[in-house]
Amino acid sequence: MPELPEVEIHARKLRRWATGRVVERAEAEDTRILRPLGPAALRVLDGARLSTVRRLGKNLLLSLSGKNEVVGAWSHLGMTGKWLRRPEEEPTPPHSRVRLHLDDGQVLHYRDPRMFGRFLVVPGARFDELPELRTLGPDPLEQGIDVPRLHDAFRRTRRAVKLALMDQAFCPGVGNIQASEALFRAGIDPRRPASSMSLAEIERIADGVRASIVYTIDAFHRLGQDGEEDLEYVDEGGANPFQVYDHAGEPCPRCGTPIERVALSQRSSYYCPSCQH
């Protein structure tokens, strides 16, 4: 269930595994993941060489050079998507939805049990024409957070600050976990109206987002989940490196007050009632 840090880990793995390699054959089951193009669209990937992997928010953008033209592929991991690498001779893992057979005897599997993810061929690698990417704000790591713009956008919404922070048009890559973590670091109650944030508080939120993302990426490295092993999500029994997320009832790492859980728009939020106002 990937947010920006997990997608970044996937981007690095895909670069290490496949940059410069040729996709000898792409295959996929006909699932909603490929909609609306379907499996036939994958044919243009056959024989294409992977040149670059870019991450934008929670999106992975693959650029390949085919026989006569450049071709792109857009991958979004949804809630349960991940990329795995397996030798050709190994059996296909369960819920493998897309397979890229490489010229080194390895296969990249896009595995996604719940099928909330996407994998679409993008002719000419013209990613800017994808409607799903057009509305994305500046990436927090690539372009950086535009604090005045965020302040302006938050001023004119009636939503709780945590829900506004999860809007991909403002701060793409932030999801349910990173929003909780960033607001804890900023000392701001997730239920407060976004419109009530001062410029100084937006600065603290931006700092919190950056710090939490960097910390989480580093934590996955330290946990050894960025090696050749597969990235294990927290809800699958992986270690929980977070300060407040999924820590209800446990002491706040800053002041010891028990962390509380509250639902905002059917999403769990975690916060310290004494550190966050």
Next chain:
DNA sequence: ACCCGTGTTCGCTG
């Protein structure tokens, strides 16, 4: 059995 879930889109509503 039942509830929960790191995401996004669609349709209804005020």
Next chain:
DNA sequence: TCAGCGAACACGGG
């Protein structure tokens, strides 16, 4: 007209 909310999607794990 549109922001905002709940439901839906689909499946595994606790």
